[in-house]
Amino acid sequence: MAKMTKTPTEDRAMTPEERAAQMRAYEDVVRERIAKAKVEQADLIRELAQEGVDVELVQDLMNRPNNYVHVLPILAKHLQLPYSQLTREAISRTMAMREAHPYWDLFARLYKELPPTNSAERGRPDDGLAVALSSSMPKTKxxxxxxxxxxxxxxxxxxxxxxxxxxxxxxxxxxxxxxxxxxxxxxxxxxxxxxxxxx
Structure with missing residues (x-):
């Protein structure tokens, strides 16, 4: 079997310039990802703002107290739309609270109907729905x-x-x-x- 040889960059540590270039490339990817998410979530973000909940992305709701219970119906409506895996996971996770118990049946139905996760795409809607199911479960369920x-x-x-x-x-x-x-x-x-x- 032929011996594997390393490329020159594998034989040495990256220079500061190479490290900076790598960081810039990563930041470009993140900016592009955020820009796409903002376009995808535009209607949802606008509806939340109309109810006094101002965020740039639905993911931002996960970093604030559960003081947005009044927009759960909006989140539930959008949870059923054909968003990307990452956005569907984010919506589910923002609904992971006890107050979302009226939507438990919806979470369960969507959880059972989910298609297999596409590993090439970011996001795990199955994880998001599982967290929502667990957090909101009424005793009767x-x-x-x-x-x-x-x-x-x-x-x-x-x-x-x-x-x-x-x-x-x-x-x-x-x-x-x-x-x-x-x-x-x-x-x-x-x-x-x-x-x-x-x-």
Whole structure:
């Protein structure tokens, strides 16, 4: 087998000029990404502003207190539109609050209907919806949440649903956690809780 040879840049550290050029290229990519997101989210951002919620991107809502409960209907409407994966994840995550419980059924339906994530595109809408489901789960939805967690076809994002069961004091939740402890997508998280409990 032929011996692999390194390129000259791999044999030495980057010069300050090369490092600066690399940083400029990265910043250009970020600026382009933000510009595209602003165009994509223009209608949503305008509707939020009409209700007194001023942000440049919906992602910015995740860095402020949950004082925007009154715009949850707007977010729920836009969550159902064909945005990019990154924007759909961001909308879901901004709705990850207890006050979003009226939208739990919507989150569950969208979660189950999601197409496979495109790994070539940024964003994980399945993760975003899982966080929203977990944060907003009413007690009356415990059995449905257990069904979601038990469905291995829904993928690894199910691990983010576990928080709702862990918070619950219902015996059914504890039984479900014990039953799911060997699920490949959940076992590491569940066993980590038990290790932390040890003195």
């Amino acid at each position: 415990l059995l449905e949440m257990i069904d979601l967690l038990s469905d291995q076809g829904l993928g690894d994002s199910r691990v983010l649903l576990l928080r709702a069961l862990r918070r619950s004091r219902e015996p059914l939740a504890k039984e479900a956690i014990d039953r799911l402890k060997d699920d490949p997508a959940l076992t590491k998280e569940i066993h980590s809780w038990r290790r932390r409990k040890k003195p």
